[in-house]
Each structure stands twice: as C-alpha cells, then as structure tokens.
Amino acid sequence: TLFRNPVLxxxxxxxxxxxxxxxxxxxxxxxxLIKLGLLPYGHVQPLKADSPTLTYNTIGRHLSRMVETKVVSVMSPWFSSCKAGDVHTVAISHGEGRFVATPEQIRELAAKGQIATQYVDLSGKATYDSEYNPNQSVLAVEGITSPDGRVLGKMAHTERFSAEDVFQNIAGNKLQPLFKSGVEYFK
Known part of the structure; x- marks a missing residue:
C-alpha cells in the first residue's frame, strides 16, 4: 500500500x-514486489484477477526448512556471479510462498528468461514433489525477474547464511552470491 503512493x-x-x-x-x-506489479511486469501497476501471484502453501501452514534451488536464467544482474544450472541449498520460511500463474503466463515467463530459479530434487530436476517443492509452486518456480532482470523476487532466504557458523551440518552449496552480484553491478 505504501509504495502505491504516487511519490514513492x-x-x-x-x-x-x-x-x-x-x-x-x-x-x-x-x-x-509481485503485489505491486513490479514482478513480473517491471513497473508498478494495478493487478488483474489472473495476474501471477504468491498464495498460501498447499499444506495450509508455515514451512521452515532447507530446499534445493537451481538457477535457470542468468539474464538478471543479480545472477552475474552464477551459472545456469547452479544448485544452491537455501532456507525457506513462509506460509504464503506458492507461486501461481496461468499456463500461458508460465510459458511467457519461461520464454523471456524471467523464471530465475526453481525448486529441484537431488538430481537437479524441477519437480512438483512436495519433498523438494514444499509449497507446490507452479513449474517449481522459486524466483522470477522483471523483463529486464533489474527486479528479482525469490522465496528462499539467501541472506540466512554465514560461512562460519550457520548450517554447518547440512550438505550442499549454501552460498548463493546474489549480494556479491548486486554490488559488482555498480562497480
């Protein structure tokens, strides 16, 4: 609501x-970002009844755990330090994290490279299996970008990692270099 103020x-x-x-x-x-229309459209705008959105997890409760996510598009500056196919083990913690969109919208987002990351199984394959896609996002979408990649939205908490003392007993690549990429964009 605050960002719908014309000045902001x-x-x-x-x-x-x-x-x-x-x-x-x-x-x-x-x-x-998605409620403002910045995602996936790139500009603050009114939403339609069928606009892509985030809604309640299918299990109807909060989820808090580690998931595997795969970078599927690196067109965004936020992913300049990643390669397509990189898999990261990242924390999730949400009750309304299920991405939904029409089949046509999903095809369009995929064709434009706006699907940035997906929930994947241990072999790196996007899946609807709730063990790996716990909120049941359509096409296993975990993150999307605006058409030009400047705006990135994602559910998993990339910021909840410290190389020294967090998640030491959990296997996987937990360092997702989004913030490094963001800083390097401005150098």
Whole structure:
C-alpha cells in the first residue's frame, strides 16, 4: 500500500530506470514486489484477477526448512556471479510462498528468461514433489525477474547464511552470491 503512493512509485521507477538501479525482494519482499506489479511486469501497476501471484502453501501452514534451488536464467544482474544450472541449498520460511500463474503466463515467463530459479530434487530436476517443492509452486518456480532482470523476487532466504557458523551440518552449496552480484553491478 505504501509504495502505491504516487511519490514513492515515481521514486522507485526513477531508481530503476533513470538511475540504473536494482531491486531485490526475498520472501515477504517478493510478495510486495509481485503485489505491486513490479514482478513480473517491471513497473508498478494495478493487478488483474489472473495476474501471477504468491498464495498460501498447499499444506495450509508455515514451512521452515532447507530446499534445493537451481538457477535457470542468468539474464538478471543479480545472477552475474552464477551459472545456469547452479544448485544452491537455501532456507525457506513462509506460509504464503506458492507461486501461481496461468499456463500461458508460465510459458511467457519461461520464454523471456524471467523464471530465475526453481525448486529441484537431488538430481537437479524441477519437480512438483512436495519433498523438494514444499509449497507446490507452479513449474517449481522459486524466483522470477522483471523483463529486464533489474527486479528479482525469490522465496528462499539467501541472506540466512554465514560461512562460519550457520548450517554447518547440512550438505550442499549454501552460498548463493546474489549480494556479491548486486554490488559488482555498480562497480
């Protein structure tokens, strides 16, 4: 609601398209970006009844665990330090994280490279299996970008990692270099 204020919407558009800025929304931030229309459209705009959105997990409760996510598109500056196919073990913690969109919208997002990351099984394959796609997101979507890649929204908490003392007993590549990529974009 706050960002629907014309002054703030204009400032955000200015940041992204006049000042060459980036925007990142993780979990609730992703929800805010999608509710504003910044995702997947790239601009603050009213939503339609069938616009892509995030909704309640199919199990009807909060989920908190580690998941495997695969980078499927590196067109966004946020993924400049990644390669397509990289798999990261990342924490999730949400009750409304299931991405939904029509089949046509999914095809369009995929064709434009806007599906950034997907939930995957241990072989790196996107799946509807709730063991690996716990919220049952359509096409196992975990994160999407705006058409130009400047805006990224994702459910998994990339920021919840420290090389020194967090998740030491959990296997997998837990360092997803989004923040490094964001900083390097401005160098």
């Amino acid at each position: 919407s204009e400032a955000l558009e200015n940041l992204l398209y006049q000042r060459d800025g980036l925007a990142l929304g993780i979990c609730n931030g992703f929800q805010a």
